[in-house]
Amino acid sequence: MSKRQKTTSYLRLLDPDALSRIHRLELVARGMVEGFITGRHRSPYKGFSVEFAEHRQYVPGDDVADLDWRVYGKSDRYYVKQYVEETNLRATLLVDASGSMDYTGQKASIGADGRLGKFAYARMLAASMAHLLIHQQDAVGLVTHDSTVRRYIPARSRPGHLRVLLNELAETAPGRETALADVYHDVAERIHRRGLVVIISDLLDDAEALLNAFQHFRFRKHEVVILHVLAEEELTFPFDQMSDFRDLESVAAGVQLDPQTIRAEYLDRLRAHIETIRTGCGRMGIDYAQLPTSTPFDEALADYLARRRGRK
Numbered sequence: 001m002s003k004r005q006k007t008t009s010y011l012r013l014l015d016p017d018a019l020s021r022i023h024r025l026e027l028v029a030r031g032m033v034e035g036f037i038t039g040r041h042r043s044p045y046k047g048f049s050v051e052f053a054e055h056r057q058y059v060p061g062d063d064v065a066d067l068d069w070r071v072y073g074k075s076d077r078y079y080v081k082q083y084v085e086e087t088n089l090r091a092t093l094l095v096d097a098s099g100s101m102d103y104t105g106q107k108a109s110i111g112a113d114g115r116l117g118k119f120a121y122a123r124m125l126a127a128s129m130a131h132l133l134i135h136q137q138d139a140v141g142l143v144t145h146d147s148t149v150r151r152y153i154p155a156r157s158r159p160g161h162l163r164v165l166l167n168e169l170a171e172t173a174p175g176r177e178t179a180l181a182d183v184y185h186d187v188a189e190r191i192h193r194r195g196l197v198v199i200i201s202d203l204l205d206d207a208e209a210l211l212n213a214f215q216h217f218r219f220r221k222h223e224v225v226i227l228h229v230l231a232e233e234e235l236t237f238p239f240d241q242m243s244d245f246r247d248l249e250s251v252a253a254g255v256q257l258d259p260q261t262i263r264a265e266y267l268d269r270l271r272a273h274i275e276t277i278r279t280g281c282g283r284m285g286i287d288y289a290q291l292p293t294s295t296p297f298d299e300a301l302a303d304y305l306a307r308r309r310g311r312k
Contacts, residue, residue: 057077057078057079057080066080067079067080068080089133089138089139089195089196090138090139090141090155090193090194090195090196091129091133091138091139091140091141091155091195091196091197091198092140092141092142092143092155092187092191092195092196092197092198093126093129093130093140093141093142093143093165093198093200094143094145094183094184094187094197094198094199094200094201095122095123095126095142095143095144095145095169095172095200095201096119096122096145096146096178096180096199096200096201096202096229097119097144097145097146097150097172097173097174097175098145098146098147098174098175098176098177098178098180098204099146099174099175099176099177099178100118100174100178100202100204101117101118101119101122101174101201101202101229102117102118102119102174103117103118103231103233103234104116104117104118104231104293105117105231105232105233105234105293106233109121109293109294109295109296109297116293116297117231117293118202118229118230118231118293119173119174121229121291121293121297122200122201122227122229123169123170123172124297124298125200125227125229125291125297125301126142126165126169126198126200127165127166127169128297128298128301129198129301130142130162130165130166131162132305134157134159134161134162137157138157139155139156139157139195140155140156140157140161140162140165141153141154141155141156141191142165142168142169143183143187144168144169144172145183145187146174146175146176146177146178146179147175147176147177147178147179147182147183148179148182148183148186149183149186149187150172150175151168151172152187152190153165153168155195178204178205179205180201180203180204180205180209180210180213181205181206181209181210181212181213182213184199184210184213184214184216184217185213185216188213188216188217188219188220188222191220191222194220194221194222195222195223196222196223196224196225197217197222197223197224197225198224198225198227199214199224199225199226199227200227200229201226201227201228201229202228202229202230202234203226203228203273203277207273207276207277207280208276210277211276211277211280211281211284214226214280214281214284214286215284218284218285218286223287224281224284224286224287225286225287225289226277226281226286226287226288226289227289227291227304228274228277228288228289228290228291229291229292229293230290230291230292230293231292231293231294232292232293232294234270235270235292236267237259237263237266237267237270239259239263240259240260274290278290287308289304291304
């Protein structure tokens with residue numbers, strides 16, 4: 001980031017309205033994560049740290065200080081001790097800010113500023129996870145995007161970094177078109193160190209293209225979590241009167257439709273889409289959780305974190 005960009009970012013933080021939005025976001029996030037501070041994470045890499053993992057045969061160039069002389073005394077062969085390195089997690093939060101995330105509906109849960117639309121819900125989820133991770137000394141990055149990456153903030157762990165992330169979330173508004181799979185492929189190439197990738201989106205894109213993009217993250221050795229945010233109306237399609245349906249990612253005029261004539265086909269297609277993604281994630285060892293906006297975000301996230309912790 002250039003000096004001018006840094007100065008602009010700091011000036012945005014001094015704006016009273018922006019500070020108020022960030023403060024509210026931070027307060028909600030802090031309340032959400034109490035009780036979920038779990039400490040440091042074990043690295044998948046083997047280094048020479050404090051916890052023994054296994055032996056391997058000595059090869060020229062290894063540090064002789066790591067030789068296990070007890071094993072040598074028993075086997076007359078040289079073996080090196082390997083240890084599991086304790087390290088901080090590096091997480092990147094991908095927040096979908098496309099037009100379809102601008103939908104609220106009448107059954108959305110209530111937040112400090114009224115009913116939480118999908119994007120506001122996703123923002124709260126991201127803020128809470130960032131707060132949790134940084135306060136357990138993990139490094140967190142953020143990507144906001146629609147059809148392209150809008151902002152990429154690399155993962156850092158210092159306390160002041162949380163404000164940078166919250167500022168970006170508070171200032172981001174939903175845009176227009178979606179190209180999720182393309183964005184995920186782009187981000188997969190940008191994150192060079194393996195870590196945790198959390199995708200927060202309504203996943204309204206081609207299911208097979210999405211799974212291919214998720215596989216890109218897995219190929220690069222990342223752990224992936226999918227938080228699938230959908231409005232209750234999208235899941236149940238409760239409309240029963242002639243209505244004006246608009247594409248939130250297009251400037252085109254709405255279409256008058258009798259919802260009863262399309263309900264069955266819509267729900268069949270949505271269920272097939274969700275099942276394709278859920279099944280594909282299962283095959284790849286990816287965590288998938290559906291979070292409807294009708295459920296308060298703190299309850300939904302707390303339930304997911306508890307289930308995740310129980311599986312560890």
